[in-house]
Amino acid sequence: MTESLPPVSPNTAFFIDFDGTLVDIAPRPELVEVEPRVIDLLGALAGRFDHAVAVVTGRSLDVVDGFLAPLKLPAAAEHGSIRRDASGRVHEDVRTIHAIELAAGRLQPLVEANPGLLLERKQASVALHFRQRPELAETCREAVAQAVDGAEGIVVLPGKMIFELRPQGIDKGVAVSAFLAEAPFKGRVPVYMGDDVTDEHAFAVVNERGGISIKIDDGDTLAQYRTDRAGLFAWLSGLAETA
Numbered sequence: 001m002t003e004s005l006p007p008v009s010p011n012t013a014f015f016i017d018f019d020g021t022l023v024d025i026a027p028r029p030e031l032v033e034v035e036p037r038v039i040d041l042l043g044a045l046a047g048r049f050d051h052a053v054a055v056v057t058g059r060s061l062d063v064v065d066g067f068l069a070p071l072k073l074p075a076a077a078e079h080g081s082i083r084r085d086a087s088g089r090v091h092e093d094v095r096t097i098h099a100i101e102l103a104a105g106r107l108q109p110l111v112e113a114n115p116g117l118l119l120e121r122k123q124a125s126v127a128l129h130f131r132q133r134p135e136l137a138e139t140c141r142e143a144v145a146q147a148v149d150g151a152e153g154i155v156v157l158p159g160k161m162i163f164e165l166r167p168q169g170i171d172k173g174v175a176v177s178a179f180l181a182e183a184p185f186k187g188r189v190p191v192y193m194g195d196d197v198t199d200e201h202a203f204a205v206v207n208e209r210g211g212i213s214i215k216i217d218d219g220d221t222l223a224q225y226r227t228d229r230a231g232l233f234a235w236l237s238g239l240a241e242t243a
């Protein structure tokens with residue numbers, strides 16, 4: 001189901017999820033394709049709205065930069081554990097990476113025994129992917145719970161065919177709040193666009209601040225609007241041209 005998206009004022013800040021929102025979901029993380037029009041659109045939007053455009057993703061910063069090159073937008077990577085603000089300064093929360101790496105080591109035998117499972121190691125977090133082996137979802141859930149048992153300060157975040165291990169106290173809502181305390185986002189009305197359960201924290205923050213929350217595709221959500229990627233791009237294209 002899609003619905004028409006609202007007009008926005010020139011005083012708007014945009015926060016955009018990557019996987020499932022800017023790009024279609026692919027069988028493996030490295031296989032996503034960024035259409036050139038997406039880069040053009042983000043660049044035009046940033047130009048129109050005083051550079052108040054940020055990517056908010058579970059990906060690592062270098063990976064998302066690689067996909068969006070030559071753009072280098074403000075970005076909350078790894079769900080906000082690594083955040084590059086508009087001045088280019090990078091804020092890192094890597095306090096639990098050793099505990100997370102230890103947990104990842106405990107998951108390694110499961111991954112080696114089951115081709116198709118994938119451990120994605122990032123700077124501050126680790127993800128266990130089971131998209132190629134959906135029948136192992138419950139096995140993975142239990143293995144991750146056991147792997148983090150007794151570890152302090154680590155949270156398991158379920159996503160689309162994935163379980164992510166990240167530091168406690170970090171989520172996309174916290175990341176959006178941090179951006180909104182800084183130029184050029186400060187004082188602007190936030191718009192957040194995302195497709196996954198991990199985007200719900202950001203929807204909650206944006207709703208509280210009187211912003212606009214947009215869920216891409218299906219699933220329960222706190223978002224006020226729902227559309228698909230085509231509807232989102234049509235809307236953003238109009239804003240990039242007309243603001």
Ligand SMILES: O=P(O)(O)OC[C@H]1O[C@H](O[C@H]2O[C@H](CO)[C@@H](O)[C@H](O)[C@H]2O)[C@H](O)[C@@H](O)[C@@H]1O
Binds near residue numbers: 032162198
């Ligand atoms: O916050 P996002 O930008 O939505 O990133 C969330 C995770 O996305 C990636 O995994 C997801 O996309 C893959 C490619 O389409 C897909 O194969 C996988 O099943 C999805 O979970 C990425 O690999 C993770 O690091 C991100 O945290």
